Amino acid sequence: MTGASSGIGRGTAIECAKMGATVVLSGRNEARLQETLSSMEGEGHVVLCGDLNSEETRKEIVEKMPALNGVVHCAGISQIQMAKFMDLSSLEGIFQTNVFSPLMLNTLLLKKKKIQKNSSIIFISSISGVYRSQIGEGGYGATKAALAGYVKSLALELSAQGTRVNTIHPGVVETPLLEVSNGTFGEEKLDALRQKYPLKRFGKPEDIAKCAVYLLSDASSWMTGSNILIDGGFILK
Amino acid sequence: MTLDEFVKAFAAEFDETPEDQFKADTEFKTLEEWGSLTALSIISMVDENMDKTITGADIRASKTIEDLYNLANSK
Numbered sequence: 001m002t003g004a005s006s007g008i009g010r011g012t013a014i015e016c017a018k019m020g021a022t023v024v025l026s027g028r029n030e031a032r033l034q035e036t037l038s039s040m041e042g043e044g045h046v047v048l049c050g051d052l053n054s055e056e057t058r059k060e061i062v063e064k065m066p067a068l069n070g071v072v073h074c075a076g077i078s079q080i081q082m083a084k085f086m087d088l089s090s091l092e093g094i095f096q097t098n099v100f101s102p103l104m105l106n107t108l109l110l111k112k113k114k115i116q117k118n119s120s121i122i123f124i125s126s127i128s129g130v131y132r133s134q135i136g137e138g139g140y141g142a143t144k145a146a147l148a149g150y151v152k153s154l155a156l157e158l159s160a161q162g163t164r165v166n167t168i169h170p171g172v173v174e175t176p177l178l179e180v181s182n183g184t185f186g187e188e189k190l191d192a193l194r195q196k197y198p199l200k201r202f203g204k205p206e207d208i209a210k211c212a213v214y215l216l217s218d219a220s221s222w223m224t225g226s227n228i229l230i231d232g233g234f235i236l237k
Numbered sequence: 238m239t240l241d242e243f244v245k246a247f248a249a250e251f252d253e254t255p256e257d258q259f260k261a262d263t264e265f266k267t268l269e270e271w272g273s274l275t276a277l278s279i280i281s282m283v284d285e286n287m288d289k290t291i292t293g294a295d296i297r298a299s300k301t302i303e304d305l306y307n308l309a310n311s312k
Contacts, residue, residue: 085281136277186293
């Protein structure tokens, strides 16, 4: 579980532990990873702290990794930058964290044979860049669309081993990542957006976590290369 | 950035409104072209020119272009 120190990553780690999984928690913040760990049931969970944007760190972390049956790539950042004002270094930054690092981590996991047969790999994408977007979300959306495209090929490459690969596309979920939008647009705009959701609320990490549990379990054994939309009905309007 | 320069840069973010409509005391939120797109453009313009981050709340708190200029400077 990457991005396990907060938000969707934390919620999913907790839910997986509830369902009996032993989880390897990855993140950059040791204290917050320990917080996640302390909310998790069961034993034997492993904390591997480090910045996955560094190739060195990725290699170290993968070395310490036990053999896995599932991977959930939750680590990601958000950014608001209009096309007219885009700067390369911000774009490189968000692509590094949201695309290059998870893909390169995945490459290493496969190379070092850490992903067993009949595993399930999930990338947390978004409705942004795939089903919808907002002004200033072009860079972020591009990174999320990148993941959606990537899994379609990866799913084919791993199908012979019975390993399935899918993306989850959440609508707005109440996590620290939302603070980026909140800071720029403000609570009022956020409230107005909340009302646009047919189910009248934003998502919670548990909503996404339960979808991840389904994808990680044998219940979804015939599902691969899919993009799972979970957005409280938002794109319907 | 001087107030004059700020007013000019502010005006440049608007495509439909003539430049002479923009003065230090212009109540920018009453302009017809004002909306979420121009708001985000102004936030970006301030970031690019003044290296300061203003928010939606800052925009709501400002009445005139000069108000916003002063608020941005105070950050």
